[in-house]
Amino acid sequence: MKASDEQAFREFADARMSALLRTAYLLCGDWHRAEDVVSTAIVKLYSSWRRVSRADNPEAYARQVVVRTWLDETRRPWRRERSVDIVPDSPAYDADVTPDAVVRRADLRRLLTEMPARQRAVLVLRFYDDLSVERTAEILGCSPGAVKTLTSRALGTIRGRLPNGVTTLSDLEEAM
Protein backbone atom coordinates (compact mmCIF):
# COMPACT_ATOMS: atom_id res chain seq x y z
CA MET A 1 0.00 0.00 0.00
CA LYS A 2 1.25 3.45 -0.85
CA ALA A 3 2.10 5.80 2.00
CA SER A 4 -0.70 8.18 1.00
CA ASP A 5 -3.23 5.32 0.97
CA GLU A 6 -2.03 4.14 4.37
CA GLN A 7 -2.38 7.65 5.75
CA ALA A 8 -5.93 7.84 4.39
CA PHE A 9 -6.73 4.46 5.92
CA ARG A 10 -5.30 5.53 9.26
CA GLU A 11 -7.41 8.69 9.28
CA PHE A 12 -10.53 6.73 8.33
CA ALA A 13 -9.96 4.08 10.98
CA ASP A 14 -9.18 6.66 13.64
CA ALA A 15 -12.32 8.60 12.86
CA ARG A 16 -14.66 5.60 12.73
CA MET A 17 -13.15 3.45 15.47
CA SER A 18 -15.44 4.59 18.29
CA ALA A 19 -18.61 4.22 16.23
CA LEU A 20 -17.60 0.77 15.03
CA LEU A 21 -16.82 -0.26 18.59
CA ARG A 22 -20.25 0.86 19.73
CA THR A 23 -21.96 -1.17 17.02
CA ALA A 24 -19.77 -4.16 17.84
CA TYR A 25 -20.48 -3.78 21.55
CA LEU A 26 -24.22 -3.82 20.98
CA LEU A 27 -23.77 -6.99 18.97
CA CYS A 28 -21.38 -8.70 21.40
CA GLY A 29 -22.47 -7.30 24.74
CA ASP A 30 -18.87 -7.09 25.86
CA TRP A 31 -16.37 -4.31 25.22
CA HIS A 32 -13.35 -6.62 25.10
CA ARG A 33 -14.97 -8.86 22.58
CA ALA A 34 -16.11 -5.82 20.63
CA GLU A 35 -12.48 -4.77 20.40
CA ASP A 36 -11.57 -8.24 19.11
CA VAL A 37 -14.25 -8.01 16.44
CA VAL A 38 -13.33 -4.48 15.39
CA SER A 39 -9.64 -5.36 15.35
CA THR A 40 -10.29 -8.25 13.00
CA ALA A 41 -12.49 -6.02 10.86
CA ILE A 42 -9.84 -3.29 10.72
CA VAL A 43 -7.26 -5.80 9.45
CA LYS A 44 -9.69 -6.94 6.76
CA LEU A 45 -10.45 -3.36 5.81
CA TYR A 46 -6.74 -2.60 5.55
CA SER A 47 -6.26 -5.56 3.24
CA SER A 48 -9.00 -4.34 0.91
CA TRP A 49 -8.58 -0.62 1.44
CA ARG A 50 -8.30 0.18 -2.27
CA ARG A 51 -11.76 -1.27 -2.83
CA VAL A 52 -13.16 0.22 0.39
CA SER A 53 -11.92 3.72 -0.39
CA ARG A 54 -13.62 3.60 -3.77
CA ALA A 55 -16.95 2.48 -2.32
CA ASP A 56 -19.84 4.94 -2.38
CA ASN A 57 -20.03 4.82 1.38
CA PRO A 58 -16.86 3.50 3.02
CA GLU A 59 -18.40 3.85 6.46
CA ALA A 60 -21.29 1.56 5.54
CA TYR A 61 -18.80 -0.88 4.06
CA ALA A 62 -16.82 -0.84 7.30
CA ARG A 63 -19.94 -1.46 9.34
CA GLN A 64 -20.79 -4.37 7.07
CA VAL A 65 -17.36 -5.88 7.67
CA VAL A 66 -17.82 -5.52 11.43
CA VAL A 67 -21.24 -7.20 11.41
CA ARG A 68 -20.11 -10.03 9.18
CA THR A 69 -16.98 -10.56 11.24
CA TRP A 70 -19.12 -10.86 14.34
CA LEU A 71 -21.59 -13.19 12.63
CA ASP A 72 -18.68 -15.32 11.39
CA GLU A 73 -17.37 -15.54 14.91
CA THR A 74 -20.69 -16.63 16.32
CA ARG A 75 -20.67 -19.45 13.77
CA ARG A 76 -17.20 -20.65 14.62
CA PRO A 77 -17.52 -23.59 16.99
CA TRP A 78 -15.18 -22.35 19.67
CA ARG A 79 -16.41 -18.80 19.47
CA ARG A 80 -20.03 -19.82 19.68
CA GLU A 81 -21.77 -18.07 22.48
CA ARG A 82 -22.52 -20.02 25.59
CA SER A 83 -25.47 -18.06 26.80
CA VAL A 84 -28.88 -19.69 26.90
CA ASP A 85 -29.96 -20.88 23.50
CA ILE A 86 -33.67 -20.26 23.85
CA VAL A 87 -35.17 -16.95 24.81
CA PRO A 88 -38.08 -17.75 27.11
CA ASP A 89 -41.46 -17.02 25.60
CA SER A 90 -42.87 -15.81 28.89
CA PRO A 91 -41.71 -12.74 30.76
CA ALA A 92 -38.70 -13.49 32.89
CA TYR A 93 -39.83 -11.06 35.53
CA ASP A 94 -42.44 -11.23 38.17
CA ALA A 95 -45.42 -9.16 37.09
CA ASP A 96 -45.55 -7.64 40.54
CA VAL A 97 -42.09 -6.22 40.25
CA THR A 98 -42.15 -2.46 39.87
CA PRO A 99 -41.43 -1.26 36.34
CA ASP A 100 -38.41 0.75 37.28
CA ALA A 101 -36.75 -2.44 38.43
CA VAL A 102 -37.32 -4.03 35.06
CA VAL A 103 -35.93 -2.10 32.14
CA ARG A 104 -32.56 -1.31 33.50
CA ARG A 105 -29.45 -1.14 31.45
CA ALA A 106 -28.20 -4.48 32.69
CA ASP A 107 -31.52 -6.10 31.86
CA LEU A 108 -31.49 -4.87 28.29
CA ARG A 109 -27.87 -5.91 27.91
CA ARG A 110 -28.75 -9.38 29.12
CA LEU A 111 -31.80 -9.49 26.90
CA LEU A 112 -29.67 -8.57 23.91
CA THR A 113 -27.05 -11.19 24.66
CA GLU A 114 -29.75 -13.83 24.99
CA MET A 115 -31.26 -13.03 21.61
CA PRO A 116 -30.27 -15.14 18.63
CA ALA A 117 -27.41 -13.45 16.78
CA ARG A 118 -29.34 -12.40 13.70
CA GLN A 119 -32.22 -10.92 15.71
CA ARG A 120 -29.74 -8.87 17.65
CA ALA A 121 -27.95 -7.79 14.48
CA VAL A 122 -31.24 -6.64 12.95
CA LEU A 123 -32.12 -4.68 16.06
CA VAL A 124 -28.76 -2.92 16.12
CA LEU A 125 -28.57 -2.22 12.40
CA ARG A 126 -32.12 -0.96 12.07
CA PHE A 127 -32.61 0.89 15.34
CA TYR A 128 -29.11 1.96 16.31
CA ASP A 129 -27.42 2.44 12.93
CA ASP A 130 -30.68 3.56 11.30
CA LEU A 131 -30.26 1.36 8.25
CA SER A 132 -33.11 0.54 5.91
CA VAL A 133 -34.64 -2.91 5.66
CA GLU A 134 -32.99 -3.38 2.27
CA ARG A 135 -29.53 -2.33 3.45
CA THR A 136 -29.84 -4.52 6.54
CA ALA A 137 -30.82 -7.45 4.34
CA GLU A 138 -27.80 -6.81 2.15
CA ILE A 139 -25.44 -6.82 5.14
CA LEU A 140 -26.92 -9.97 6.62
CA GLY A 141 -27.18 -11.74 3.28
CA CYS A 142 -30.90 -12.45 3.57
CA SER A 143 -34.15 -11.20 2.07
CA PRO A 144 -35.93 -7.99 3.19
CA GLY A 145 -38.82 -10.20 4.27
CA ALA A 146 -36.54 -12.13 6.60
CA VAL A 147 -35.30 -8.83 8.08
CA LYS A 148 -38.88 -7.78 8.77
CA THR A 149 -39.60 -11.11 10.43
CA LEU A 150 -36.44 -10.90 12.54
CA THR A 151 -37.30 -7.33 13.52
CA SER A 152 -40.79 -8.30 14.54
CA ARG A 153 -39.47 -11.20 16.57
CA ALA A 154 -36.80 -9.09 18.27
CA LEU A 155 -39.32 -6.41 19.22
CA GLY A 156 -41.70 -9.12 20.37
CA THR A 157 -38.97 -10.46 22.62
CA ILE A 158 -38.49 -7.04 24.18
CA ARG A 159 -42.22 -6.54 24.62
CA GLY A 160 -42.50 -10.00 26.13
CA ARG A 161 -40.13 -8.96 28.90
CA LEU A 162 -42.19 -5.98 29.94
CA PRO A 163 -44.47 -6.31 32.97
CA ASN A 164 -48.12 -7.21 32.55
CA GLY A 165 -50.25 -4.38 31.18
CA VAL A 166 -47.28 -2.56 29.72
CA THR A 167 -47.00 -2.99 25.97
CA THR A 168 -44.63 -0.24 24.96
CA LEU A 169 -41.78 1.55 26.59
CA SER A 170 -43.90 4.72 26.59
CA ASP A 171 -46.44 2.88 28.69
CA LEU A 172 -43.63 1.88 30.94
CA GLU A 173 -42.45 5.47 31.35
CA GLU A 174 -46.00 6.54 32.11
CA ALA A 175 -46.33 3.76 34.63
CA MET A 176 -43.19 4.98 36.30
Place this chain on the structure above:
Amino acid sequence: MRTEVRALLDDLVVDQPDPAVDLDRLIARGRRRGRIRTAAVGAVGLTLAAGLTGGVLALRPGQAPDNVSPVGQPSASESVSTRSTGWLPQAFQVRSTEKSNELASQIERLAPELDQIPEAQKSNGERFRPDGSPDRHLSAESVWTYPVADGRNMVAFSVEVGTAHGVPPVCDGMTPGVNQCTEVRRLPGGSTAYIHNYTAAGGHQYEVRLVRSDGTWVYVASTAQKPPGSTHDAPLPADRVLEIARGITVEP
Protein backbone atom coordinates in the same frame (compact mmCIF):
# COMPACT_ATOMS: atom_id res chain seq x y z
CA MET B 1 -41.15 1.82 19.43
CA ARG B 2 -38.25 2.73 17.11
CA THR B 3 -37.29 5.82 19.11
CA GLU B 4 -37.66 3.98 22.37
CA VAL B 5 -35.45 1.10 21.30
CA ARG B 6 -32.91 3.55 19.95
CA ALA B 7 -32.89 5.36 23.29
CA LEU B 8 -32.33 2.09 25.13
CA LEU B 9 -29.49 1.12 22.82
CA ASP B 10 -27.94 4.58 23.18
CA ASP B 11 -28.12 4.17 26.91
CA LEU B 12 -26.18 0.91 26.71
CA VAL B 13 -23.17 2.53 25.05
CA VAL B 14 -23.11 5.71 27.07
CA ASP B 15 -20.28 4.36 29.20
CA GLN B 16 -18.03 3.50 26.27
CA PRO B 17 -14.46 3.15 27.55
CA ASP B 18 -11.55 4.70 25.70
CA PRO B 19 -10.67 2.39 22.82
CA ALA B 20 -7.74 0.13 23.62
CA VAL B 21 -7.30 -0.83 19.98
CA ASP B 22 -3.74 -0.29 18.77
CA LEU B 23 -4.10 0.85 15.17
CA ASP B 24 -0.38 0.56 14.45
CA ARG B 25 -0.43 -3.08 15.50
CA LEU B 26 -3.48 -3.76 13.34
CA ILE B 27 -1.90 -2.11 10.33
CA ALA B 28 1.19 -4.26 10.89
CA ARG B 29 -1.12 -7.32 10.96
CA GLY B 30 -2.73 -6.14 7.75
CA ARG B 31 0.67 -5.89 6.10
CA ARG B 32 1.59 -9.39 7.29
CA ARG B 33 -1.71 -10.69 5.99
CA GLY B 34 -0.93 -9.17 2.59
CA ARG B 35 2.49 -10.83 2.57
CA ILE B 36 0.98 -14.19 3.58
CA ARG B 37 -1.54 -13.94 0.76
CA THR B 38 1.23 -13.24 -1.70
CA ALA B 39 3.22 -16.17 -0.34
CA ALA B 40 0.14 -18.41 -0.51
CA VAL B 41 -0.33 -17.61 -4.19
CA GLY B 42 3.32 -18.56 -4.73
CA ALA B 43 2.85 -21.76 -2.73
CA VAL B 44 -0.13 -22.76 -4.86
CA GLY B 45 2.02 -22.28 -7.94
CA LEU B 46 4.77 -24.40 -6.42
CA THR B 47 2.24 -27.04 -5.39
CA LEU B 48 0.94 -27.27 -8.92
CA ALA B 49 4.47 -27.46 -10.22
CA ALA B 50 5.31 -30.19 -7.68
CA GLY B 51 2.13 -32.06 -8.60
CA LEU B 52 3.04 -31.96 -12.25
CA THR B 53 6.56 -33.11 -11.44
CA GLY B 54 5.15 -35.97 -9.34
CA GLY B 55 2.89 -36.96 -12.19
CA VAL B 56 5.79 -37.01 -14.59
CA LEU B 57 7.86 -39.07 -12.14
CA ALA B 58 4.98 -41.48 -11.67
CA LEU B 59 4.84 -42.05 -15.38
CA ARG B 60 8.53 -42.80 -15.62
CA PRO B 61 9.28 -46.51 -15.35
CA GLY B 62 11.29 -47.69 -12.37
CA GLN B 63 10.71 -44.56 -10.30
CA ALA B 64 8.34 -44.65 -7.34
CA PRO B 65 6.66 -41.31 -6.64
CA ASP B 66 6.18 -42.17 -2.95
CA ASN B 67 8.78 -39.71 -1.79
CA VAL B 68 7.26 -36.82 -3.73
CA SER B 69 5.05 -34.70 -1.53
CA PRO B 70 3.33 -31.50 -2.54
CA VAL B 71 4.84 -28.32 -1.25
CA GLY B 72 2.95 -26.81 1.64
CA GLN B 73 1.02 -29.93 2.58
CA PRO B 74 1.55 -31.50 5.99
CA SER B 75 3.06 -34.94 6.00
CA ALA B 76 0.90 -37.91 6.93
CA SER B 77 2.68 -38.23 10.25
CA GLU B 78 1.99 -34.65 11.26
CA SER B 79 -0.48 -34.43 14.07
CA VAL B 80 -3.41 -32.09 13.67
CA SER B 81 -2.55 -30.82 17.11
CA THR B 82 0.52 -29.12 15.70
CA ARG B 83 -1.48 -27.02 13.29
CA SER B 84 -1.75 -23.43 14.23
CA THR B 85 -4.84 -21.87 15.71
CA GLY B 86 -3.01 -18.60 16.11
CA TRP B 87 -5.68 -16.68 14.22
CA LEU B 88 -8.10 -17.12 17.10
CA PRO B 89 -8.53 -14.07 19.30
CA GLN B 90 -6.59 -14.47 22.49
CA ALA B 91 -9.71 -14.61 24.66
CA PHE B 92 -10.95 -17.68 22.79
CA GLN B 93 -7.68 -19.54 22.43
CA VAL B 94 -8.05 -23.28 22.73
CA ARG B 95 -5.42 -25.97 22.91
CA SER B 96 -5.26 -29.38 21.41
CA THR B 97 -5.43 -32.18 23.96
CA GLU B 98 -5.52 -35.95 23.99
CA LYS B 99 -9.31 -35.84 24.13
CA SER B 100 -9.70 -33.41 21.27
CA ASN B 101 -7.30 -35.52 19.21
CA GLU B 102 -9.47 -38.52 20.03
CA LEU B 103 -12.50 -36.60 18.75
CA ALA B 104 -10.67 -35.72 15.53
CA SER B 105 -9.69 -39.37 15.02
CA GLN B 106 -13.25 -40.49 15.59
CA ILE B 107 -14.51 -38.00 13.01
CA GLU B 108 -12.00 -39.30 10.48
CA ARG B 109 -13.34 -42.81 10.98
CA LEU B 110 -16.99 -41.78 10.90
CA ALA B 111 -16.76 -39.36 7.98
CA PRO B 112 -14.25 -40.54 5.38
CA GLU B 113 -15.96 -38.19 2.90
CA LEU B 114 -14.14 -35.32 4.55
CA ASP B 115 -10.97 -36.40 2.78
CA GLN B 116 -12.62 -35.07 -0.33
CA ILE B 117 -12.53 -31.49 0.94
CA PRO B 118 -9.56 -30.12 -0.93
CA GLU B 119 -6.93 -28.32 1.13
CA ALA B 120 -8.99 -28.58 4.30
CA GLN B 121 -7.43 -26.96 7.32
CA LYS B 122 -8.00 -29.34 10.18
CA SER B 123 -7.84 -28.31 13.77
CA ASN B 124 -9.08 -29.46 17.11
CA GLY B 125 -9.04 -28.18 20.63
CA GLU B 126 -10.36 -28.34 24.09
CA ARG B 127 -11.75 -25.28 25.72
CA PHE B 128 -11.72 -24.65 29.43
CA ARG B 129 -13.55 -21.94 31.21
CA PRO B 130 -11.09 -19.59 32.86
CA ASP B 131 -13.03 -19.63 36.10
CA GLY B 132 -12.29 -23.34 36.55
CA SER B 133 -15.94 -24.39 36.33
CA PRO B 134 -16.66 -27.93 35.12
CA ASP B 135 -17.95 -26.72 31.74
CA ARG B 136 -15.69 -28.45 29.21
CA HIS B 137 -15.86 -28.34 25.49
CA LEU B 138 -14.14 -30.31 22.74
CA SER B 139 -14.16 -29.28 19.13
CA ALA B 140 -12.72 -30.41 15.83
CA GLU B 141 -13.25 -29.07 12.37
CA SER B 142 -12.18 -29.16 8.74
CA VAL B 143 -12.43 -25.85 6.96
CA TRP B 144 -11.60 -24.88 3.43
CA THR B 145 -12.05 -21.42 2.02
CA TYR B 146 -11.45 -20.29 -1.50
CA PRO B 147 -12.02 -17.04 -3.35
CA VAL B 148 -15.03 -16.67 -5.58
CA ALA B 149 -15.90 -13.78 -7.89
CA ASP B 150 -16.96 -11.39 -5.15
CA GLY B 151 -16.10 -13.00 -1.88
CA ARG B 152 -15.07 -16.35 -0.49
CA ASN B 153 -16.76 -19.67 -0.10
CA MET B 154 -16.20 -21.41 3.20
CA VAL B 155 -16.83 -25.14 3.22
CA ALA B 156 -16.71 -26.46 6.74
CA PHE B 157 -17.48 -29.47 8.86
CA SER B 158 -17.49 -28.93 12.60
CA VAL B 159 -18.11 -31.14 15.59
CA GLU B 160 -18.35 -30.10 19.20
CA VAL B 161 -18.90 -32.13 22.32
CA GLY B 162 -19.76 -30.44 25.57
CA THR B 163 -20.93 -30.84 29.09
CA ALA B 164 -24.40 -29.96 30.23
CA HIS B 165 -23.32 -26.48 31.26
CA GLY B 166 -23.24 -24.84 27.87
CA VAL B 167 -25.42 -25.89 24.98
CA PRO B 168 -24.78 -24.10 21.68
CA PRO B 169 -27.81 -22.59 19.99
CA VAL B 170 -29.17 -24.43 16.98
CA CYS B 171 -32.90 -23.77 16.89
CA ASP B 172 -35.78 -22.97 19.17
CA GLY B 173 -37.75 -26.21 19.02
CA MET B 174 -40.82 -26.63 16.84
CA THR B 175 -42.49 -23.34 17.74
CA PRO B 176 -43.12 -21.53 14.44
CA GLY B 177 -40.71 -18.67 13.90
CA VAL B 178 -37.44 -17.70 12.37
CA ASN B 179 -35.42 -20.10 14.48
CA GLN B 180 -37.76 -23.04 14.27
CA CYS B 181 -36.08 -26.44 14.10
CA THR B 182 -36.53 -28.48 10.96
CA GLU B 183 -37.20 -31.46 13.17
CA VAL B 184 -36.89 -32.49 16.79
CA ARG B 185 -36.37 -36.24 16.96
CA ARG B 186 -36.41 -38.41 20.08
CA LEU B 187 -33.89 -41.18 19.70
CA PRO B 188 -33.52 -44.56 21.37
CA GLY B 189 -31.51 -44.30 24.56
CA GLY B 190 -33.08 -41.05 25.62
CA SER B 191 -31.22 -38.64 23.34
CA THR B 192 -32.96 -35.81 21.53
CA ALA B 193 -31.79 -34.46 18.18
CA TYR B 194 -32.54 -30.83 17.36
CA ILE B 195 -32.14 -30.68 13.60
CA HIS B 196 -31.83 -27.43 11.72
CA ASN B 197 -31.34 -27.41 7.96
CA TYR B 198 -30.84 -24.11 6.24
CA THR B 199 -30.78 -24.00 2.48
CA ALA B 200 -30.93 -20.69 0.69
CA ALA B 201 -29.17 -18.80 -2.04
CA GLY B 202 -26.79 -17.42 0.56
CA GLY B 203 -25.57 -20.80 1.73
CA HIS B 204 -26.38 -24.26 2.95
CA GLN B 205 -26.04 -25.45 6.50
CA TYR B 206 -27.07 -28.74 8.00
CA GLU B 207 -26.69 -28.88 11.73
CA VAL B 208 -27.84 -30.98 14.60
CA ARG B 209 -27.54 -30.68 18.34
CA LEU B 210 -27.85 -34.05 19.94
CA VAL B 211 -28.58 -33.81 23.64
CA ARG B 212 -27.82 -37.08 25.40
CA SER B 213 -29.82 -38.40 28.31
CA ASP B 214 -27.03 -37.43 30.72
CA GLY B 215 -27.18 -33.82 29.53
CA THR B 216 -23.94 -33.85 27.54
CA TRP B 217 -24.33 -32.85 23.92
CA VAL B 218 -22.85 -33.28 20.48
CA TYR B 219 -23.12 -30.58 17.86
CA VAL B 220 -22.37 -31.34 14.21
CA ALA B 221 -22.55 -28.85 11.34
CA SER B 222 -21.88 -29.16 7.64
CA THR B 223 -21.76 -25.79 5.95
CA ALA B 224 -21.02 -23.97 2.72
CA GLN B 225 -21.44 -20.24 2.32
CA LYS B 226 -21.86 -20.57 -1.46
CA PRO B 227 -21.59 -17.02 -2.74
CA PRO B 228 -22.48 -16.70 -6.45
CA GLY B 229 -19.95 -18.54 -8.57
CA SER B 230 -18.85 -20.99 -5.90
CA THR B 231 -18.47 -24.59 -6.92
CA HIS B 232 -18.56 -26.51 -3.65
CA ASP B 233 -21.49 -27.32 -1.40
CA ALA B 234 -21.63 -28.40 2.23
CA PRO B 235 -19.36 -31.43 2.61
CA LEU B 236 -21.98 -33.77 4.12
CA PRO B 237 -25.75 -33.94 3.65
CA ALA B 238 -28.26 -33.63 6.50
CA ASP B 239 -28.79 -37.36 7.07
CA ARG B 240 -25.06 -37.97 7.41
CA VAL B 241 -24.77 -35.10 9.88
CA LEU B 242 -27.26 -36.78 12.19
CA GLU B 243 -25.64 -40.17 11.66
CA ILE B 244 -22.25 -38.79 12.68
CA ALA B 245 -23.69 -36.99 15.69
CA ARG B 246 -25.09 -40.32 16.86
CA GLY B 247 -21.78 -42.06 16.24
CA ILE B 248 -19.64 -39.71 18.34
CA THR B 249 -18.85 -41.40 21.63
CA VAL B 250 -16.10 -39.18 23.01
CA GLU B 251 -17.07 -37.72 26.36
CA PRO B 252 -16.29 -34.09 27.20
